[in-house]
Amino acid sequence: MRRLIVTDAILGGLSRALAVLVALFLLAPLVVVFATSFNARAVAFPPSDWSLAAYTTIPDQAFRTFSTSLLLGLASAVVSVVLCVPAAMALVRGRLPGRSAIETVFRSPLQLPPIVLGIAFLQYFLYWQNLTEIKALGTFWGLLVAHVLIVSPYVLVAVIARLSTLDPRLEEAAAGLGAGTLMTQVRVVLPLLRPSILAGMFMAFVMSFEDVAVTLFLVGADTTTFPVYLFGSAQVSNTPSLYAASSLGAVVAMALALVVQRVVGLRTVLSR
Amino acid sequence: MSELVIEGLEIEYGRNVVVHGLDLRVESGEFVSLLGPSGSGKTSVLRAIGGYQAPSEGSIAIAGRDVTDVPPQGRDVGMVFQSLVLFPHMSVLRNVEFGLRTRKVRQPERRRRAMETLEMMQIAHLSERLPFQLSGGQQQRVALARALVVRPSLLLMDEPLGALDARLRLQMQVEIRALQHATGVTTIFVTHDQQEAMAMSDRVVVMRDGRIADQGGPEGLYREPRDRFTAEFMGLTSLLPVDVVRPAGDGARVRLAGTAHEFDATGSADPAGGEPTFVSLRPEDIHCTTQPVDGALTGKVMARTFRGVNTFVQVRVGDQTVLALQHRGQSLSEGAEVFVSWDAARARLVAGDAP
């Protein structure tokens, strides 16, 4: 019995130590990026000289694309919510025939490789451009359309999950008190959906803000997103300001995650 | 004009018929209970009246208006659900105001009426609280207030007291009945608890397997049940298997099965379905004495159960076991030899198979 306890303790300690190592493994690149951004001239870790010089040499274009990405993320989240909330209501309460098939279709953009979606959009926009002279490639609207498509599955899933757990009797109670369908949805259902709508919007924003593979094909000279800009720079150069810009982006995303955790709790968001 | 008229109501869930051809009339101001075991269809009937369940056949008329095809919004019926279903994100006041809001009642009238109803329920001081901050009993009252503030023609209650503890439950029964008397609103109350139904109702409708087994005032149903099911459902009873010898007056002459002992009983059993016949005796109507009594049966006390208010004794009489209530001053011990007798007027003839 004593031998058992000892080996147990050793194994237990070992597995815990390994877990710590894995945690450090996960944190390592982030720490490194952050630290590297404090180099003044060349990329080195540990930083050869600690300074904020890299942050001051971030090109203007980085900030321009940053604000484009912020706007795009926000717009995608909002448009997606406007489209997905009524759809979720229709699917969960409207007793649509073929509901699960429809739901699967709505979720399918998640299953396709992003690169495939990017190419498909590229071709599609080109096709329409040839046909109608309407330019979507390289415009904000084109990007918006593509992003709404990528983020909608997240929003839809979040809202459907919550709507399904809502007591259907609530709507009956409202009806019994004289409320029509519209009033019931607006005054009773929507307020109760608010946490999941916020959670969905958050996911949508993050997915949009970070997307590279789809956006890569749809950007233009004047309209580029932050991650695509970083991606392009990273492929041709390796300067501290690149790391500085990346750090900023990462900080924004993490700050947002913190806010969501406070308001809604990240568990709501991350459960699929 | 009756407040509620139901004719030929049939309700199906998929292929399952849960309510068969039901007819019911409820008069204005009446408190009617739908009483029955689970699966008897009572909740389905209630939901159909409220408009939450569409019947497959039949019609429903409220205050003279045919509402069979009218959705809940248009029926002027107040409903208190089993789980109360208060709007969790709204304060008590806004919950109660909801029905007034849908009827386009404006402030300050709306607030005034809501507060009035809350005061009547003695919870006006809770108006700004949220539902989760309230106790079970308080939530009950909010649910009632919400349903009553709009002064509906009909009030429906679906086993609303199920989640409360025994003492609160009894208290609420009294309060609800008092409220109903004060407001005069026609009420239909669903429950599986026969004591609750008897305590609160003007009329009890006993349901079984989607049909009405019997209905009537509480006392009438208790003393003169129509069949075995109702007799057993309305309270504790002993069933003695009997054969009918011949009709006698309003009742019949019967003989205890397997013996030569004959006696009179009220009621008639129509053994149309060839159902077995019994005489139903309530515990309080059976007398067990240590002194011999004319025409009594001999028996032996098998068990004794002390229940505070009452003491029950199980007495073996021949092949049968009866449950009797020990009378004041008596003290029967186990194993005692007793003489069992009863009032002829209290012996009730009923027919029916075991459930």
Added chain:
Amino acid sequence: MRGAMTSRRVLRIGVLPLALFYVFFFLLPALQFLRSSLYDSSESTDDGASLTNYRRALGSESVLDSLATTLGIALVTAVVSLLLAYLIAYHVVRGPAWLSRLIMVAALSSLFASAIARALGWRVLLADSGPLNDLLLALGVVDEPVRLINNTIAVTVGMVHVQVPIIMLALIPVIEAVPREMERAAYGLGESRWRTFLRVHLPLTWMNAVPIGLIAVMATAAYFTTPALLGGGRVLVLPILIQQAAQVLFDYATAATLAAILSIVIVAIACVVLVFTRWRRTIRERGHA
């Protein structure tokens, strides 16, 4: 349905905006894209729809190499990530609070940091003159810096880093579902922790871990950003090939063909997942196969 609740039907309209959006911006592009893969990419006169492109692609050595690389990396990533993720997920659920919190913070931070930031971090860590090589040299394990960057090793490490948090989050509910009492009972009966794990945990969780692992394979095979940044143009997984076809060669038909092939491979794996979960369900319902 008479009277009651027919107003619900009205809600059905709500699906229209999203449905229309999907028709115009998902189904139509997808169809058009598939169609384009069926037309010959070389300048010959239009032969009509055919599978020439596919035949050519699947016959090309570079494409087959790419497929092998893609799937190989995906498989290794999935296996390694599954193991690591299981370890930390276990400790999140059953470990001490400090460890649980540390792991969650690490996982969530890396999840929300962009793929680019993470790849850049690895670029520095795995560089010839980077800290990892410095460590190896200092420990005397090697005599000169090991090439850890711009190759499949870097890509795999980067992908593992991406997948571990995701898989961990998926595994947490699976591990939580193992009843504590069962573990305690086994432990109380004298089994060591390790054997408790083998006899109680593993049997109850492997059926859920497998589909998660397969999904990780699908996700890794579809990834573009990390291999592009860490492969240095030498690790040509299929997504990169596709991007090159489109943006470097402007050969959209080939790009479409390759993309279709990638999608088919992924869908095939998805079918395996489906079959597996069905099989798992019958086992659960019947108690045996």
